Amino acid sequence: MLEFDQVSKSYPGxxxxxxxxxxxxxxxxxxxxxxxxxxxxxxxxxxxxxxxRPSVGKVLINDVDLSRIRRAHIPYxxxxxxxxxxxxxxxxxxTVFDNVALPLVIEGFSGKDMVKxxxxxxxxxxxxxxxxxxxxxLSGGEQQRVGIARAVVNKPPLLLADxxxxxxxxxxxxxxxxxxxxFNQVGVSVLVATHDLGLVARMKYRTLTLRQGKMINDGxxxxxxxxx
Amino acid sequence: xxxxxxxxxSSGASDHKLGLGRRFVMFWVNHVRQALxxxxxxxxxPSASILTIGVLGVSLTLPATLHxxxxxxxxxxxxxxxxxxxxxxxxxxxxxTQISSLQKILQADSDIARVTHISKQQALAEFGAVSGFGAxxxxxxxxxxxxxxxxxxxxxxxxxxxQLLERLSKERIxxxxxxxxxxxxxxxxxxxxxxxAVLVIAVLLLGAVLLIIxxxxxxxxxxxxxxxxxxxxxxxxxxxxxxxxxxSGIWYGVFGGLLAFLIVEAMLWxxxxxxxxxxxxxxxxxxxxxxxxxxxxxxxLLAVLLGLSGSxxxxxxxxxxxxxxxx
Numbered sequence: 001m002l003e004f005d006q007v008s009k010s011y012p013g014x015x016x017x018x019x020x021x022x023x024x025x026x027x028x029x030x031x032x033x034x035x036x037x038x039x040x041x042x043x044x045x046x047x048x049x050x051x052x053r054p055s056v057g058k059v060l061i062n063d064v065d066l067s068r069i070r071r072a073h074i075p076y077x078x079x080x081x082x083x084x085x086x087x088x089x090x091x092x093x094x095t096v097f098d099n100v101a102l103p104l105v106i107e108g109f110s111g112k113d114m115v116k117x118x119x120x121x122x123x124x125x126x127x128x129x130x131x132x133x134x135x136x137x138l139s140g141g142e143q144q145r146v147g148i149a150r151a152v153v154n155k156p157p158l159l160l161a162d163x164x165x166x167x168x169x170x171x172x173x174x175x176x177x178x179x180x181x182x183f184n185q186v187g188v189s190v191l192v193a194t195h196d197l198g199l200v201a202r203m204k205y206r207t208l209t210l211r212q213g214k215m216i217n218d219g220x221x222x223x224x225x226x227x228x
Numbered sequence: 229x230x231x232x233x234x235x236x237x238s239s240g241a242s243d244h245k246l247g248l249g250r251r252f253v254m255f256w257v258n259h260v261r262q263a264l265x266x267x268x269x270x271x272x273x274p275s276a277s278i279l280t281i282g283v284l285g286v287s288l289t290l291p292a293t294l295h296x297x298x299x300x301x302x303x304x305x306x307x308x309x310x311x312x313x314x315x316x317x318x319x320x321x322x323x324x325t326q327i328s329s330l331q332k333i334l335q336a337d338s339d340i341a342r343v344t345h346i347s348k349q350q351a352l353a354e355f356g357a358v359s360g361f362g363a364x365x366x367x368x369x370x371x372x373x374x375x376x377x378x379x380x381x382x383x384x385x386x387x388x389x390x391q392l393l394e395r396l397s398k399e400r401i402x403x404x405x406x407x408x409x410x411x412x413x414x415x416x417x418x419x420x421x422x423x424x425a426v427l428v429i430a431v432l433l434l435g436a437v438l439l440i441i442x443x444x445x446x447x448x449x450x451x452x453x454x455x456x457x458x459x460x461x462x463x464x465x466x467x468x469x470x471x472x473x474x475x476s477g478i479w480y481g482v483f484g485g486l487l488a489f490l491i492v493e494a495m496l497w498x499x500x501x502x503x504x505x506x507x508x509x510x511x512x513x514x515x516x517x518x519x520x521x522x523x524x525x526x527x528x529l530l531a532v533l534l535g536l537s538g539s540x541x542x543x544x545x546x547x548x549x550x551x552x553x554x555x
Contacts, residue, residue: 077232078462078463080232083461
């Protein structure tokens with residue numbers, strides 16, 4: 001599904017964000033990406049969503065080399081990837097419905113079909129009753145779930161999340177993770193970047209750990225933090 | 229369309245089994261919907277929209293007014309066709325048959341609209357009546373005035389009138405011809421100067437309008453930078469993001485054009501009274517001409533094109549420049 005082959009990324013000025021990173025995420029697999037801030041987590045996600053291009057190496061999704069994607073085709077690639085942002089990045093002056101419907105509108109859906117899908121996505125994250133609300137009337141956890149609904153509304157085969165629980169308390173974080181697990185169980189590949197090591201350890205999924213741009217661990221995290 | 233996953237059914241409208249006709253209808257329905265959405269956006273930011281529309285309207289008013297001015301001056305100069313009247317003075321001793329045969333020949337000439345014969349006797353009578361020498365003229369033993377043929381050319385422009393004069397002066401029984409051409413030439417020159425001035429001013433103003441609309445659209449793009457980034461992250465193409473801004477440009481054009489039209493009409497209405505009193509002093513039949521239907525539509529078309537191209541220039545530069553910086 002997702003493959004990094006000896007990928008390096010250095011920025012002008014010589015800063016090396018990723019150093020020969022290789023890994024493979026299978027179809028229907030769920031994994032965590034951890035590391036301190038500045039370790040390269042964000043850079044790795046940017047390479048997948050084509051916000052940045054690697055300096056060296058290849059990123060492949062479903063065996064398609066992303067370096068072959070021309071600029072004009074980037075939007076079509078992004079439609080196949082659901083992205084969840086740390087600060088959820090909702091359009092604050094549009095309703096929850098409009099926010100979730102955005103990817104569908106972009107793809108040309110309209111009418112009943114669109115409404116059905118938006119409601120299905122909101123139902124999965126448990127926010128069907130907030131359809132007509134504006135995002136700022138919702139709590140942080142609810143806003144994040146709206147962001148998730150928007151990412152999954154067009155049923156992408158690959159889901160990326162960047163610090164989805166960054167601003168949430170542990171209980172809400174667990175809820176959010178359970179939402180991801182539910183999507184994973186219906187066959188979606190999920191990659192979650194987080195520095196919440198306690199949560200990662202409890203969840204018992206494959207964990208990729210970055211330190212200063214290098215992949216230092218690929219597998220289950222060995223230790224478990226004491227519960228808070 | 230999915231590039232990465234060939235089997236994936238994602239696109240809404242295109243992948244559904246819609247008939248060609250239905251898809252065509254949906255295309256227009258979508259465009260109308262987006263146009264209305266852009267109209268709503270203008271409505272939601274009234275102060276900025278009103279300013280832009282105001283600037284556009286006033287900028288278009290000036291060229292439109294100047295155009296009307298030229299049009300009306302031309303109407304005035306057209307009503308002075310007598311100015312291009314050629315007087316042909318007939319040689320002494322020519323008899324009436326020769327004169328009337330020349331008159332017939334000239335009347336058949338394709339360049340000539342009308343020929344009038346003023347005989348010696350008529351001329352003397354008129355001179356006596358107008359000059360006030362009535363009694364004194366009775367002492368003349370013979371009539372010193374020649375016969376005159378007044379020729380009205382079809383084409384009243386100075387150049388062609390002069391050419392006609394040269395041709396007619398060569399007639400055997402014509403002593404000489406006379407055409408008061410100078411002031412006609414001057415009027416022609418003034419009208420053409422006016423027309424060129426209008427063109428230059430119009431081009432400058434339209435350039436300004438283009439920049440103003442471009443700048444307004446640029447500001448609204450900047451205001452929506454976050455929104456555009458999010459749209460790009462969830463897979464919107466540049467074309468999709470551009471569309472509402474292009475529609476805003478079109479709406480600016482429509483409202484600016486209407487405003488210009490209203491200002492011009494109001495101005496004409498205001499000036500009508502003043503002009504009527506001036507023309508009544510000059511005893512002339514002058515009707516102030518307003519914009520015709522065709523001119524109204526050209527004005528609107530011009531305004532809409534300006535709005536569209538202004539926003540297009542801005543959108544082309546600024547939307548592709550906004551790239552999401554990170555998830």
